[in-house]
Amino acid sequence: MSLSEQHAQNSDYPAAERASEFIADGALSEAALQVARNLKRRVLSPSLLALLVRLTDFLALTLCGAIVCAVYVASSDGFDAAYIAAFLILPLITVGLIGLFGGYTFAAYRRSIPEIGRGGGLWAAVLGCFTLVIFFLKAGHEFSRVWAATWFLAGFAVLTVDRLIFARLVQSWIRTGVLERRSVLVGGGPEGVELLKALENEPLSDIRLLGIFDDREDARVPALASGLPKLGRINDLVEFGRHAEIDAVIIALPLAAEQRLVQLLRTLWVLPVDIKVSAQSMKLRLRPRSYSYIGSVPFLDVFDKPIVGWDSVAKRIFDVVMASLALIVISPILLGAMLAVKLDSSGPVFFRQRRYGFNNEPIEVLKLRSMYHHMSDPAARQMVQRGDPRVTRVGRFIRRTSIDELPQLINVLRGQLSLVGPRPHALGAHTHDQLYEQIVDGYFARHRVKPGVTGWAQINGLRGEVESEEEIRDRVEHDLYYIENWSVLFDLYILFLTPFRIISTDQAF
Structure with missing residues (x-):
């Protein structure tokens, strides 16, 4: 897709539901406001595509094994449990290995021929290891050699077909904008012009440039001749990134401008996006592994968006499953607490408060009401303190035990919160x-992931009233540590420790 076509697409999108009520007129240029409001909600994300291809590979390999078994083996001997285990476990291992070697990435979809060889090689390696295992276990008599050979050939065929089909689909989806990495360019000087020319020659690039941010007057920004709009000054980019669903910021400045680059990175790292520095005009060529590539165009990756791709899918599945189970298990406690709140004082059972969500987007968080209704403080103008007269009798108990937080499991199911993450602040x-944000430099970097019901800071005793600037700095430091070191096992560890930390803490009141 050419840059002029991209620009036309930017203005042709129908207004999205996300047309942000949070964008203040005058905070951004009219061009930036228009782009931010008109961006479509995504129908198909890279992580969803990766899940779709994985499932297709797994089901295709499993069905091949089952069909061959049904035709050649089961017709005479019936289905055996060993066969069923084989055509479930071996495809699962194969799909895992293909993912481990980068077979479910955009780059893999664009180079289908090498990926056919890689997928076929891994499939052969898995079946080869399976053959060795049954040989050493002296279990070869339990499996038909004709079945294994036929399954291998059929599996190689379906993996080949999968790669060819998805390669064509992905190319088509990239051209039509269904799959794209929404990006903005920082710097419209000679380096930006050179980068744009290089990207023009990459027809299968999934990068869609929305516009340019540059501090200079339009007449001194030669990259504007490409047809891309100027969306504002560089300082406007953080505000734009909070309201437009973008994926990457590409910086095209001379690497010799070290001080300016450092200043830019300190400003932009709070955004939940990939931040890349164009290496197109670099005279010094580093080792190939130092770069990432869009086609043949090199970039230096400075910051990566946290918890993306398969990780984001795994975390969301984990959240939905665990939150659903938790709601079922704790429903008697929650219903009893709701009744106690209602009987203790007049007013609604739930307390709703607007807090910072992912990428600073305000969300409405649910809690059980723990304060007298006429004294509630949804704007958090005054932190709750020990012996606070605004807190009801029941409220003291549910706050100390964190029972008031249980309705936030509903926020998790809605997709506004995660089970584990930085706690959302009012x-x-x-x-x-x-x-x-005035106390902690880079405070908003904690919003690069969804906030959580519990978090790394909370199980380390950092919950309740914030009495000093040092305490909020400690919390943000723990939040950033969690973001940089996230894993499903880390989430499980935090969830496991949360009940014990709640019981032992004296910081909640």
Whole structure:
């Protein structure tokens, strides 16, 4: 897709539901506001595509094994449990290995021929290892050699067909904008012009450039001749990134401008996007592994968006399954607490508060009401303190035991929260008359992932009232550590420790 076609697409998209109520007129240029409002909600994401291809490979290999078994083996001897285990486990291992070797990435979809060889090689390796195992276990008599050979050939065939079909589909989806990496260019000087020319020669690139951010006057930004709009000054980019669903920021500045690059990176790293520096105009060529590529165009990856691709799918599945089970298990406790809140004082059972969600998007968090209704403080103007007269009798108990947080499992099922992540703070949260973002440099970097019901900071005793600037710095430091070191096992560890930390803490009241 050419840059002029991209620009036309930017303005032709129908208004999305996300047309942000949070964008203040005048905060961004009219061009930036228009692009932010008109971006479509994604129908197909790279992570969803990877899941689809994995499932297709797994089902195709499994069905091949089952069909061959049904035709050649089961017709005379019936289905055996050993065969069933084989045509379930071996495809699962194969799909895992293909993913481990990068077979479910955009780059893999664009080079289908090498990937056919890689997929076929891994399939052969898995069946080869299976053959060795049954040989050493002296279990060869339990399996038909004709079945194994036929399954291998059929499996290689379906993996080949899968690669060819998805390669064509992905190319088509990239051209039509169904699959794309929404990006903005920082710097419209000679380096930006050179980068744009290089990207023009990559017809299968999944990069869709929305516009340019540059501090210079339009007449001094030669990259505008490409047809891309100027969306604002560089300082406007963080605001734009909070309201437009973008994937990457590409910086095209001379690497000799070290001080300017460092300043830019300190500003932009709070956004949940990939941040790349164009290496197109670099005279010094580093080792190939130092770069990432879009086609043949080299980039230096400075920051990567956290928890993406298969990781984001795994985390979402984990959240939905665990939150559903938790709601079932704790439903008697939750219903009893709701009744106690209702009987203890007049007012609604639930307390709703607007807090920072993913990428600073305000969300409405549910809690059981723990304060007298007429004294509730949804704007968090005054932190709850020990012996606070605003807290009801029941409220003291449910706050200390964190039972008031249980309705947030509903936020998890809605997709607004994760089970584990940085705790969401109220929009006006502050200490000593200073907002948290004014105290901690890079505070908003904790919003690069979904906030959580519990988190790394909380199980380390950092919960309850924030009494000093050092405490909020410690919490943000723990949140950033969690983001950089996330894994499903880390989430399980935090969930396991959470009940014990709740019981032992004296920081909640």
